Amino acid sequence: MKFMSSLDPKDRRLLLWSLSIAIGLAVLIGFVLPDENNNDNPMPSTYLSGQHGARAAYESLLRGGYNIERWERPLGELAATAGPNTVVIFAQPFTRETEDFKSVEKIVARGGRVLATGFWGGYLIPDGDAGTPKEFTFAACQLEPEGLDTLANSGEVWMVPEATWQVGNPAQRIQYSCAGQPAVVEYDYRSGHVVWWASSTPLENGSLARAANFDLLLNSLGPREGRHFYWDESLHGDVRSEWNYVSGPTVALLWTGMILLSILILFSFSRRSGPVRELPPPARATPIEFLDALGSLYRSAGASSTAVSIAWERFRRYALRLCGLRQASVSAEELAAAIRRRFPSADTSLEADLATCEEARLNEKIEPRAALKIIQLLHRHRQMLAEASKLGNKSTAVVSTDSTRNERPS
Structure with a gap:
């Protein structure tokens, strides 16, 4: 008795060829794929029984x-x-x-x-x-x-x-x-x-x-x-969530098929649907249009946190230089304490503003308006520190002048 004798000979031959190819591919993948549960895998996973497993x-x-x-x-x-x-x-x-x-x-x-x-x-x-x-x-x-x-x-x-x-x-x-x-x-x-x-x-x-x-x-x-x-x-490895249940080889094949279909459509109609004459050269953009395009580019890239990080780094270096400290990576709390020791009359909102800035520069989803407000706060604190530093230098100069006048000639 033949295998599935009720089928047409051509259909039966196609089915046998498909099964043979599928089995051959499964065997090939089994030999080609590396064995993750061996002594060469350095991951300390609780699923692995190799030397470095856990x-x-x-x-x-x-x-x-x-x-x-x-x-x-x-x-x-x-x-x-x-x-x-x-x-x-x-x-x-x-x-x-x-x-x-x-x-x-x-x-x-x-x-x-x-x-x-x-x-x-x-x-x-x-x-x-x-x-x-x-x-x-x-x-x-x-x-x-x-x-x-x-x-x-x-x-x-x-x-x-x-x-x-x-x-x-x-x-x-x-x-x-x-x-x-x-x-x-x-x-x-x-x-x-x-x-x-x-x-x-x-x-x-x-x-x-x-x-x-x-x-x-x-x-x-x-x-x-x-x-x-x-x-x-x-x-x-992969983080398990509800979307993992709708993923897998089927979704990958679906996306691959859609991409191939799009390429076929493109090659089928692009030559006949193209322009019959050369397009005129585009007009040169004005500076305002260039700035708008540049702003749209930064907005789509979500670079608000980057702007906050740059402003924070400049303020940190400036404040440490005023305080006479070496340039080092310090937290907002440590920087506020150093500024408070050097300038006791600094703004009362200094600690809270620096903590807000430190938290915002790690937030990649911060809104542009919020980022601009934080940068303005840092700029305001920098101006206040600059004014306080100038007043301190002037008072030091006055003290040194008075002491020179009071000295007796030898």
């Missing part, structure tokens, strides 16, 4: 009675329900989205506890100051305890650091170091708590059972009772 740590916490789950949805949803009983693990995260940074700050500000690892993990956490180490060591380093807290008493810890921490904030306590560079840092932020590792080596499958690496993980997470633990997977 599946062993996740399952150990589950068996240890920890109320833990994977988080694959946008971080904004987690930040909306976070509280003092929330603990989030960010193992080697990677993101450049402003919403993710704000969500992590909101989690910590509400009393949550965050463990972040790696270079990008140091940028993700609030008040993070991670940097590249001076010397890269590709071998495991036995960390040296530095602090006096419980975290520094975890025991012998091994790590392959890929980042370091810029020391300078007294509230940020170094618990472990490698070759004199910070490797484990702990500090409080508002109502929450933050722990940073220089890399995720201690929680990886290949290093979890070495020495006291697992004890370091447990001490970094804090007490188990009454807390809900989340292991973030949203910053390891």
Whole structure:
């Protein structure tokens, strides 16, 4: 009995050819696609059982009675329900989205506890100051305890650091170091708590059972009772949301077909629908039209936050120069304190305006009117500082002249 003998021979042959091609493509894709669950994949995901995966740590916490789950949805949803009983693990995260940074700050500000690892993990956490180490060591380093807290008493810890921490904030306590560079840092932020590792080596499958690496993980997470633990997977790949259910190969094929159809329509009608004579050269735009076009370009690009950032940077450099301080990256609170020490009679709204400007320069969706208002505030404060500086110089000159007159000739 032939396969589907009821079909026409030509249809049956077409069906067999289609099935053969589909099976061949599936086998080819299976051989060509790389195996993500091997020792070459450096991602510490809880789904991977390779050397650098974190599946062993996740399952150990589950068996240890920890109320833990994977988080694959946008971080904004987690930040909306976070509280003092929330603990989030960010193992080697990677993101450049402003919403993710704000969500992590909101989690910590509400009393949550965050463990972040790696270079990008140091940028993700609030008040993070991670940097590249001076010397890269590709071998495991036995960390040296530095602090006096419980975290520094975890025991012998091994790590392959890929980042370091810029020391300078007294509230940020170094618990472990490698070759004199910070490797484990702990500090409080508002109502929450933050722990940073220089890399995720201690929680990886290949290093979890070495020495006291697992004890370091447990001490970094804090007490188990009454807390809900989340292991973030949203910053390891695609963020899961409601739109993921309508995406997939079907949507990709649909878009590809629409693009190909548009190209066919273009090539079919463009030659016959083109102009029969040369178009006259366009008139040269006036300066006003050029400015309007340039303004429309900046408006479509959403460059309002860029304008605020430029104004903030100019004001920061000018204020630090007036205060006699070196040019360094300081926050709005630190800059306001320095200006207040140098000019005690500065405007009372200085601190609030600088804080508003610092927040606005990170807001990519700020309205142009709001950005213009903030830039005008910075300009007003700069004029006031310039006038105060001139008055201070004049008073100093008068004092020096009087002292010269009162000196007796020798």
